Amino acid sequence: xxxxxxxxxxxxxxxxxxxxxxxxxxxxxxxxxxxxxxxxxxxxxxxxxxxxxxxxxxxxxxxxxxxxxxxxxxxxxxxxxxxxxxxxxxxxxxxxxxxxxxxxxxxxxxxxxxxxxxxxxxxxxxxxxxxxxxxxxxxxxxxxxxxxxxxxxxxxxxxxxxxxxxxxxxxxxxxxxxxxxxxxxxxxxxxxxxxxxxxxxxxxxxxxxxxxxxxxxxxxxxxxxxxxxxxxxxxxxxxxxxxxxxxxxxxxxxxxxxxxxxxxxxxxxxxxxxxxxxxxxxxxxxxxxxxxxxxxxxxxxxxxxxxxxxxxxxxxxxxxxxxxxxxxxxxxxxxxxxxxxxxxxxxxxxxxxxxxxxxxxxxxxxxxxxxxxxxxxxxxxxxxxxxxxxxxxxxxxxxxxxxxxxxxxxxxxxxxxxxxxxxxxxxxxxxxxxxxxxxxxxxxxxxxxxxxxxxxxxxxxxxxxxxx
Amino acid sequence: xxxxxxxxxxxxxxxxxxxxxxxxxxxxxxxxxxxxxxxxxxxxxxxxxxxxxxxxxxxxxxxxxxxxxxxxxxxxxxxxxxxxxxxxxxxxxxxxxxxxxxxxxxxxxxxxxxxxxxxxxxxxxxxxxxxxxxxxxxxxxxxxxxxxxxxxxxxxxxxxxxxxxxxxxxxxxxxxxxxxxxxxxxxxxx
Numbered sequence: 134x135x136x137x138x139x140x141x142x143x144x145x146x147x148x149x150x151x152x153x154x155x156x157x158x159x160x161x162x163x164x165x166x167x168x169x170x171x172x173x174x175x176x177x178x179x180x181x182x183x184x185x186x187x188x189x190x191x192x193x194x195x196x197x198x199x200x201x202x203x204x205x206x207x208x209x210x211x212x213x214x215x216x217x218x219x220x221x222x223x224x225x226x227x228x229x230x231x232x233x234x235x236x237x238x239x240x241x242x243x244x245x246x247x248x249x250x251x252x253x254x255x256x257x258x259x260x261x262x263x264x265x266x267x268x269x270x271x272x273x274x275x276x277x278x279x280x281x282x283x284x285x286x287x288x289x290x291x292x293x294x295x296x297x298x299x300x301x302x303x304x305x306x307x308x309x310x311x312x313x314x315x316x317x318x319x320x321x322x323x324x325x326x327x328x329x330x331x332x333x334x335x336x337x338x339x340x341x342x343x344x345x346x347x348x349x350x351x352x353x354x355x356x357x358x359x360x361x362x363x364x365x366x367x368x369x370x371x372x373x374x375x376x377x378x379x380x381x382x383x384x385x386x387x388x389x390x391x392x393x394x395x396x397x398x399x400x401x402x403x404x405x406x407x408x409x410x411x412x413x414x415x416x417x418x419x420x421x422x423x424x425x426x427x428x429x430x431x432x433x434x435x436x437x438x439x440x441x442x443x444x445x446x447x448x449x450x451x452x453x454x455x456x457x458x459x460x461x462x463x464x465x466x467x468x469x470x471x472x473x474x475x476x477x478x479x480x481x482x483x484x485x486x487x488x489x490x491x492x493x494x495x496x497x498x499x500x501x502x503x504x505x506x507x508x509x510x511x512x513x514x515x516x517x518x519x520x521x522x523x524x525x526x527x528x529x530x531x532x533x534x535x536x537x538x539x540x541x542x543x544x545x546x547x548x549x550x551x552x553x554x555x556x557x558x559x560x561x562x563x564x565x566x567x568x569x570x571x572x573x574x575x576x577x578x579x580x581x582x583x584x585x586x587x588x589x590x591x592x593x594x595x596x597x598x599x600x601x
Numbered sequence: 602x603x604x605x606x607x608x609x610x611x612x613x614x615x616x617x618x619x620x621x622x623x624x625x626x627x628x629x630x631x632x633x634x635x636x637x638x639x640x641x642x643x644x645x646x647x648x649x650x651x652x653x654x655x656x657x658x659x660x661x662x663x664x665x666x667x668x669x670x671x672x673x674x675x676x677x678x679x680x681x682x683x684x685x686x687x688x689x690x691x692x693x694x695x696x697x698x699x700x701x702x703x704x705x706x707x708x709x710x711x712x713x714x715x716x717x718x719x720x721x722x723x724x725x726x727x728x729x730x731x732x733x734x735x736x737x738x739x740x741x742x743x744x745x746x747x748x749x750x751x752x753x754x755x756x757x758x759x760x761x762x763x764x765x766x767x768x769x770x771x772x773x774x775x776x777x778x779x780x781x782x783x784x785x786x787x788x789x790x791x
Contacts, residue, residue, distance in 0.1 A: 151787040152780055157761050161780050163787055173684065175634035184774070189784075201632055219632030226634050270683040270707055286685035286711035287636075288772050296777040298784055302760060334619060335677040335703055368680065370706050434619050434680070453617050453675070546682075548628040555651070567623040567681060569646045 138409035140306050141375050142341045145281040145406065149264045151298055159300040165263040166280075167194040167293045168249045169236070171223040172201055172548075173268030177290035178230040186295045191235040193297060195258065198224055198241055199248045200269075201549050204511050204538035209241060216550050234294075247514020247540040250274035250482040254358060255516055257387025261376035261403040266293060271482045271564065272371075273364040277357035278384070279376035279406050281341070284365065305415035307340040307369065311348035313423035318598040320492070321356035322484055322562065322581035324348070325363045326428035326438045328420060334436035337369025340415065343408060344374050348422040354383040355486040362483045363564050366435040375407040427596055430566045430579040431469050433457040437566075441584065441596045444468050460568055461576050462556070470594050474558045474578070477508040477535075477589040478571070481545035481563035484582050485513030489562065490521050493586040494529040496600060501534050503592025508535035509551060511543040535589070547572040560585045560594065602716040604770035607741050608697055610670040613660055614734035615644075618675035622708060625679070625687040639686055640693030661694075665735050673700045673730045679708025679719075688712045698740055700747070702727045713763050714772040720747065720757050742767050 139147070146162070154160040169177075174196070181188070188194065201220035207213040215221040224241060231238040239246045245256065250271050253259040261279035266272060268290045275282035285299065292299055309328055315321075342364050344357075352360065357374050364372030374380075381400060384390045391399040426440035437457065439445065447465040448454040458465060463472070479485070479493050490512060502508050510530045512518040518540055521527060527537045544551040545563035547570065553559040555574030562585050566577035580588070583597035590600060630642045648659050655662040672691065678701040679687060688711040691699065698718040709719045720740065722730070729749070730736070739748040742764060748754045759767075766773055 148791075151783050157765075158776070159760075159762055161777065161783065163784070163791075172631050176636050176685070179635070180774075186778075190788075217632060223632060223634060268683055268685075270681065272683075284683035284707055286683055286688070286707065286714060288685060288714035288774075289710065292772075292774055292777055295774060296781070296784060297788075298777055298780070300762070300773050300777060334680060335705070338677075338703065338706055365681075365707075368677070368705060434621065453619075456617070546623075546628040548631055565621075565623065565681060567621045569627050570623050573627070573629075573646055573651070 138412035140408040140412045140414065141279065141343055141373055141406055142281065142306055143412070145262050145264065146303060148262060154303060159302045161298050162301045163264060163298055164266050164293050165193065166253070166258060166265040168253060168265065168267035168272070169194055169196045169290060170200055170249050170269065171198045171227040173287045174230065174290055175223065175226050176287040177268070177294060180288065180291035181294055188234040188236065188294045190297045194236045194294065196227060196231050196236050196238040197246050197249055197252060198227055200542045200546065202241060202541045203550055204541045204543045206539055209539045220549060244515050247516065248482045248485065248542055250362065251485060251513030251517065254278060254354070255387070255514055257384050257390030260384065260390065260399070261380060262406050266299065270365045271362050273369070274358050274362040274482055276361040276364070276371050276373040277354060278380050279373060279403065281371055281373065283370040304370065305340045307337060307342045308414040308417040309342055309344050309420065310417060311344065311346040311420045311422050313348060313421045315348065315422050315425065318427055318583060318601060319425055320581040320583055321352055321359040323425055323428045324422060325360045326430070326435070326579065327425045329363060329367045329435050330428070330438045331418065331420060332367040334366060334434050335368040337364060337367040340369050342367070342369045342372040343414070344372060345408070349374055350377065353488065354379060355488045358486065359483055363435065366564055376403050427581060427584050427598070429469055429584060429594065430577070431461065431463055433460055433566060433568050435564065435566060435579060438579070439469065441470055441594065470596065472558065472594045474560050474588050474592060474594060475506060476553050476557055476559035477502070477506065477585050478544040478559055478561040478563065479582050479585055480509065480511030480513065480543050482513065483564045484562035485511060485517065487517050487520050489582045490517070490526050493582040494526045496583060496586040496597060497533040497590065498529050500590050502589040506589060506592050508589045509538060509544055510535050511538045512540050514540045544571055546570060547575070553577070560588045602770045602772065605697060605716050605718060605742050605767040607739065608670060609737060609739040611735050611737050612671045612673045612730060613666045613669045614673045614731055615660065616675050616731050619677045619680055620674055621681035622679060622684050622687040623681055626684065626690045631684060631686055636689045637693060639690035640695070643690040643694045670695055670697045671700060671738060671740070672696050672698070675731070676701055676703045678704050680705040683707045685711040685714070688715045688717050692717050700727070700730060713766060716767060716770060718742065718767060722747065722755060722757060726755050
């Protein structure tokens, strides 16, 4: 009998079911790759110790440090102590835990260290069909390669350490079908912001998104990572894209990807990972990419987003909306374009890869950032940093007046010394514009690296198409 | 962790929709390496001013909120990051349940691992609770019911395993460990 058509998600899920779900119990799902970092793992290791448990498969966990680590070279490589004591303790505790349990650590000075969601794909560890979890909600990024990847809490980190498994109810499936070409100056970041605007920030709750269609097929791997990264901003724990030749070409030759005969076997298995014709989704949404403009947020969640030439909407009687605009110091009905900007941040697991840095540098080459503006460029990994430096991108940023830092989460979440000041406006290529996200009282405008770079030049919110 | 069978408490109301985990516990407090002591930091940027003094107009700083163990919030509570610190901070402050029409997935999972009940109600019940802060309600986990002060009882959905974990005061790790033979077998097969 012919097998019922399955979605990409169904196939990956089925391959990892240790025990299927029943009415009384969730499924026991096997985890292929477990990524840990210094902020959400200490309590998980403590839980192991409290219960007298060991790590079941240490080789399936990879540790790095990114969230609370400094980005100033002196504190990373120069022997200057980490300025934040508590962050230094987290770094030290991760080193101790990894040594004690035999877990591989790409530590502070390691040449392959970086933001956990940048290094997974970069090392070739993230592969199609794998289940990947991490104590970080942007684990959805890895779905760009056709993995089922999602964020978990620290107790679940302990569950994975102890059993290599998680208890999971099967989520629903949501297809986001995108067709049409992206216009000039419109990037993958603008695409995902437009998708979030369409779905709403809770629109994906309870679902795994599969991004499909000709527009998605045409994206390169780093663009796909940007899209899948922000699935959680639409409420979905995971976003996936079926692996194809673009995926295979990206992975070929990466240090932790299979090689030789194992590569051929892997390829054969990966080629089966597409949604079958006739497979059904619980919900489908269609988007026209050609209609998407460069997007920018104006409020305090990623769904509060408009085309850069648009006006901030009016919602009379909506007290929460009014409060968000009050926090942002912006007015309903006014344009966002030309609003003054104090800080520009290019970085984070959303937009810190080589292609992101190239696109920002292309706009900044031969230009200077506006007087009085602070601009931070933070590569997603040490490998990205070296590759950018090999192309001279660091010179472009430095000559434009920006700062060039060591890799890490940096200003995305303001817990490592890189913060936006109270009341200041930051155009940020990161993923969250929540109140205080980049520092207490900071006002975040999320946008693409192109829009961020263009706005840095003018010191005002700028449509990148006016400068290129 | 403490088993959760039945709870009667007054409510604290935060009517805002989309209260994200950065509001529940700002990232700068995530440099801790323990699970305790975060209650003082709960909703820190709403609760304290720039000098660290309590803002008298914030509900958790008011006398009426003392001892309340149930938080009622606008839709999509707990969206954003996976930080379990959000659940730890709520529990450390004394909350045992969050009532909303919609609760974000990762927060919901984290809450359940810590004996904090994510309780979903329909819009009319939520609207009534939001409009009547401080009322005394009773949650019965066994029955899956919420009893309002006017005597009305509404059911709430609770996944059976989540109910089991709350009633037993466990986080599911014991169940996973009981499946070790199946996990061994899976690893041999794949």
